[in-house]
Amino acid sequence: MSGLTIGQVAERTGAATSALRYWEDLGLIASVRTTGNQRRYERATIRRVSFIRAAQRVGLSLEEIGAALSTLPDARTPTASDWARLSRAWRGRLDEQIRRIEKLRDQLDSCIGCGCLSLRTCALNNPSDVLADHGPGAVLLEP
Amino acid sequence: MSGLTIGQVAERTGAATSALRYWEDLGLIASVRTTGNQRRYERATIRRVSFIRAAQRVGLSLEEIGAALSTLPDARTPTASDWARLSRAWRGRLDEQIRRIEKLRDQLDSCIGCGCLSLRTCALNNPSDVLADHGPGAVLLEP
DNA sequence: CCGCTACCTGAACGTCACATGAACTCTGAC
DNA sequence: GTCAGAGTTCATGTGACGTTCAGGTAGCGG
Incomplete structure (x- = not known):
């Protein structure tokens, strides 16, 4: 072959x-x-x-x-351990991604609680500390 | 105004x-x-x-x-409660998304353990039960 | 009333990750 | 040797999500 x-x-x-x-x-x-x-x-x-x-x-x-x-x-x-090294790196990546989505979710929860969606202090309106202002979709996965 | x-x-x-x-x-x-x-x-x-x-x-x-x-x-x-209803719906969405990423992460972990990346039984090679075979990116967000 | 900036439409262009089709060539089973 | 089916390149299309440009109009301070 x-x-x-x-x-x-x-x-x-x-x-x-x-x-x-x-x-x-x-x-x-x-x-x-x-x-x-x-x-x-x-x-x-x-x-x-x-x-x-x-x-x-x-x-x-x-x-x-x-x-x-x-x-x-x-x-x-590549050996199995080469791949394992890569997989470990990805695990960090996935954990990071989960963390970001959780943060956004929790911010939405807080908005539900306070009904503050129009306020400048609302996380939904000012999420710059969570997710930078990038294009759609891909932003969740940035470093 | x-x-x-x-x-x-x-x-x-x-x-x-x-x-x-x-x-x-x-x-x-x-x-x-x-x-x-x-x-x-x-x-x-x-x-x-x-x-x-x-x-x-x-x-x-x-x-x-x-x-x-x-x-x-x-x-x-729309009132605050109109928006709150929407936000609750989104919470479910985000939770679902987190769940999917966690599942993929755990499968990667199992691959690290077994070094089986080339096997048919490996989740990494057969993730169809986790995430359907769609286009890139958007797949994480599908219903 | 002048002039500057913001705003208008419509069309063209750009990116990502391929899919599709045309026109042709290679490989391998019979 | 023949022929179907798989493979090749290159150009063009797709779809989501806009941006940029050209050529003109609105609105407002001075």
Whole structure:
């Protein structure tokens, strides 16, 4: 076996082939080419792709995922402990995210209590100390 | 005072005027027009806009936000208890979101323990029972 | 009444993360 | 050797969420 085709990787990971090509363009995954210019993937790519998809489900951007993946060794196939190190880092990330949502939730609760939504002191109107003023969605996941 | 200009609403809420016009196109907010065709907003619009922004920070789409806002009374200015009802609904939403992230986090932990990332039984590879296979980002916020 | 700033519309542009389609080539089972 | 099906590149489309620009109008202090 000289490597997995893009279709095989797609089937095993659930990612679309178009996504796999796109991620390769971005440098998130790598492939070697056959003499006929077709992509062939190492078995370890399955893990990498699974990780990308798991990270996306948490809402992280491909740029951030790429940054995380770049901490894996280039030269050798990543070991379980390489991945474990990454997973520990993600745990911190997820904890942080939970903390932020809880804070917003608690602020909403306090607004329910005081009915103060129009006041300058209301957390809902002045959440700058919790979540900075960024674009939608992604803000929850920023550092 | 015959209402707030778009610039005043923008300044008080932190939203861009272009965003306010866009949200008005979508029906999330309303305005009356002066004889010279300029927008004038009710004071209550400040709350509405603040809510939209708060909801966006949690990652919800404008469509969902619009659905929530449509439960507010059209005829009269929303009271504190109108808003409180909305906030309670959001609390459930945020709790749900936290629960999902926690589940994913715990699954990552189990992967650290077993080093099984490549196995079919690993939660990281088979998270379908946790988060359905949707597009990126928004998935965390789906019903 | 002058002039400055804010405001108006509509269209074009931008980003992210791909999906889709056209036109063509490779691979592998028979 | 043949042929279906899988793979290739490149261009273009999608959808959410706006921003920017062009070309003009409103409103208000002086």
